[in-house]
Amino acid sequence: MTVDETQGGRRRPVRLLLGLLLLAMLAGALAVLGPGLLSGLRAGDGWLRGGPECTVGTSDGEVGLDRDEAKRATTAVALTARGVEAPDTSGIDEAVLQRLADGPPGNAGPSLTCRGSAAGDLREQQLTATGLTPRAERLREAMTAVFGEQSLGGFAPGGIDRGHGAESTHYDGRAVDVFFRPVTEENRREGWLLAHWLVAHAEDLDVQYVIFDDRFWSAHSARGQWQDYDAPEPGNEILRHLDHVHVDVLRGDPD
Incomplete structure (x- = not known):
């Protein structure tokens, strides 16, 4: 055995100990930092974040959009449908704009979805003269600016206390119903124009739920992701939200 071989044999236990020590240090760091690191990556429903903020399902497959593109696309489609000058959509796939304009085909479900992000620093608000909270009133004004005058319900001056299920956000003045009656394919298309626009702008407008x-x-x-809505009995057009889009805003924390 040479001198080098003897020294190499002596180094192995040292390297092994150093390796074990490093692994122990890493394990300790993960135990302390792991939950915080994962919380920045892990979604509230157990999935890791990644990919585009928003997606649109087209006939050629899903197309990813960032939040600004989703807002511009949904606004442009809505304004174009009214014959009003629309924002620039250069750089956005034409297939996306066409799908948003046409609405979901058949029973394919919604075309656009965006990651949820519920703000945690909002304060609870009280009703204004309109029967809506300031946050909900701002939402109503934003919808009117893009979609024009709409058939609205679910709120009234002074507030409401009946006509909706228990714990309804309508009673807090945080919800608006936008009606598309009667239930036809054309009204369904227009309802999805609004529903997609609301989801794209949810962060800006503190939207909590959209149902349609x-x-x-x-x-x-x-x-x-959009999910199936389990309507209460008797499961008619109103309770299934086939004839109207329901949108409500976040409550906020009490003072």
């Missing part, structure tokens, strides 16, 4: 056409979207779901 047997589906709902929640700001509390970081993945932001």
